[in-house]
Amino acid sequence: MKNNISEPNKTMRHEFQRLGDGRKAILLSTPKAVTPYAGLAALLEFFRHLGLPALLGSLMPFVYTSPNAIGPVNILLAFFLSVALGAKRFAHVNGLRSDSALLGLLGWKRWPSADATLSFFARFGWKHIEMFFPPLTAWLLGKLPPQEASLDLDSTVFERYGKQQGAKKGYNPRKPGHHSHHPLVAVLAEPLFVLHGWLRSGNTTAGRGVLAFLTEALLLVPEAMRLRCVRADSGFFDGKLLDFLEDKKLSYIVVARMSGTLKRCCAGIRLWRELDGNYSVGEFHEQLFGWRSARRFVVVRERVREEKHALGRKLIEVPGYTYRVFVTDLAGAPEEVWRDYNKRACIEQRIHEIKDDFGADAFCRQDFFSTEAAFRAVLTLFNLLSLWQTASRAEGAPHQRLTSLRAQVFTCGAIAGRGGRTFVLHMSTSWGGLERRKPLMDKAKQWCEAITTRLVRAGIKCAPGEAKTKPQAAPSGANAPPLG
Numbered sequence: 001m002k003n004n005i006s007e008p009n010k011t012m013r014h015e016f017q018r019l020g021d022g023r024k025a026i027l028l029s030t031p032k033a034v035t036p037y038a039g040l041a042a043l044l045e046f047f048r049h050l051g052l053p054a055l056l057g058s059l060m061p062f063v064y065t066s067p068n069a070i071g072p073v074n075i076l077l078a079f080f081l082s083v084a085l086g087a088k089r090f091a092h093v094n095g096l097r098s099d100s101a102l103l104g105l106l107g108w109k110r111w112p113s114a115d116a117t118l119s120f121f122a123r124f125g126w127k128h129i130e131m132f133f134p135p136l137t138a139w140l141l142g143k144l145p146p147q148e149a150s151l152d153l154d155s156t157v158f159e160r161y162g163k164q165q166g167a168k169k170g171y172n173p174r175k176p177g178h179h180s181h182h183p184l185v186a187v188l189a190e191p192l193f194v195l196h197g198w199l200r201s202g203n204t205t206a207g208r209g210v211l212a213f214l215t216e217a218l219l220l221v222p223e224a225m226r227l228r229c230v231r232a233d234s235g236f237f238d239g240k241l242l243d244f245l246e247d248k249k250l251s252y253i254v255v256a257r258m259s260g261t262l263k264r265c266c267a268g269i270r271l272w273r274e275l276d277g278n279y280s281v282g283e284f285h286e287q288l289f290g291w292r293s294a295r296r297f298v299v300v301r302e303r304v305r306e307e308k309h310a311l312g313r314k315l316i317e318v319p320g321y322t323y324r325v326f327v328t329d330l331a332g333a334p335e336e337v338w339r340d341y342n343k344r345a346c347i348e349q350r351i352h353e354i355k356d357d358f359g360a361d362a363f364c365r366q367d368f369f370s371t372e373a374a375f376r377a378v379l380t381l382f383n384l385l386s387l388w389q390t391a392s393r394a395e396g397a398p399h400q401r402l403t404s405l406r407a408q409v410f411t412c413g414a415i416a417g418r419g420g421r422t423f424v425l426h427m428s429t430s431w432g433g434l435e436r437r438k439p440l441m442d443k444a445k446q447w448c449e450a451i452t453t454r455l456v457r458a459g460i461k462c463a464p465g466e467a468k469t470k471p472q473a474a475p476s477g478a479n480a481p482p483l484g
Helices: 040-050 052-059 072-084 090-096 100-106 114-122 126-141 210-219 239-247 260-267 334-342 345-356 368-392 402-410 433-457
Strands: 004-006 012-017 024-028 148-155 179-181 184-188 193-198 226-232 252-255 279-286 295-303 313-315 318-328 414-419 422-427
Touching: 040 052, 040 072, 040 100, 040 368, 040 402, 040 433, 052 072, 052 126, 072 090, 072 114, 072 368, 072 402, 090 114, 100 414, 100 422, 114 368, 126 193, 126 210, 126 368, 148 210, 148 345, 184 210, 184 345, 193 210, 193 368, 210 239, 226 334, 239 252, 252 334, 260 279, 260 295, 260 318, 279 334, 295 334, 318 334, 345 368, 368 402, 368 433, 402 433, 422 433
Parallel strands: 148 226, 226 252
Antiparallel strands: 004 012, 012 024, 148 184, 184 193, 252 318, 279 295, 295 318, 313 318, 414 422
16 A cells, blocks of 8 residues: 555645554644744743834834835844754755744744845944944843943854955964954853954954953943953953053953963962962062053962863972962952952853854854854844843843753744634643743743833933833834734
């Protein structure tokens, strides 16, 4: 008997034996719209309560005049959702074009193609980036309650395999000699938030342009937020940066680059305070060449042992130990400064997450500023998801990576239907259905309403051109379509 049978209604039928028990099973097609991503409704509801479509429409530096074009707000939102669902190339945006149930959930008629997405980012020049992304970041950051935060600086490497603008030979630990970009990022540690990001040429050093970068980043910090400390690794060890931070009255902890002078100072420390059998701490003050004053250096000495790799540098004059040196203006005990800096390790995890989960290093075009626009868009999505987790989860809940959110929340099978003229999406209880996601929606709604109330009482506008009492309705037309 044939396995493939054509039914009278032209529906294909396939009979087969199940792998587990060998019993007969049947495969059929259905004309109903089905989506595996009904769980996105929780995120879309947050976007709606946040007023994100209206904000994007008000900040968008260009509009599409063609009546048949998909508006730029739609294209950017589609890019956000594609990345949230696993896209790591522009071509992957096409993977959701046939998901008519998801389109019904969004209230859209069409999903932007990969070509439309590429054309969207190709419109961005340097001025467009500065007009769009900094105000968007400042607006999102203003949604957070007043608090104290630590600012961590770091750079990373985006490997490139073509002849893109800005792709140069530089520091590339995985593939030395290959072309790369060398982005610079500033991350707030306590409210997990990417404050600023630059895409730079691959032949730049870690600290190149950091003063201009920090100047831009600090302009985004709201008055209600206090920066407790700036932390950076040895790539940012420079007297000019320390002068800049002191002039801005910002405390800092920076890993010192081990020069001959500092090695002699470490070897000359006579007063060591033991923390345990392996670690000791000391300190000294030294004015290095070109510095305007002497600064405090905290030293952590670790005993070299076979069972554990010891961090830091070895000194020929003092065998058997490694040394880590930090320059700081904090007045705490040396071990407190060391433990404070160790919290900076979170920025390494966030950079890995942005690259591995969000594909920040994979969205690349020939034009430099188009690539930077895509990079900044990925950072914006990271902030949106971080803000959503703050809004929808219990206070103090640990940060979840995008891969976990994708599996636990966004993935949920559903069938689209109609109730009269109303679109209905039937979410499968096998994935937790609406019962698992309704509390996230309700909590996020309450959070958005509380934030709006707080901003109104403080006399702060909710968004550019937005009313203080409620979010402005999205303008009609292709540039700001309905969401959710």
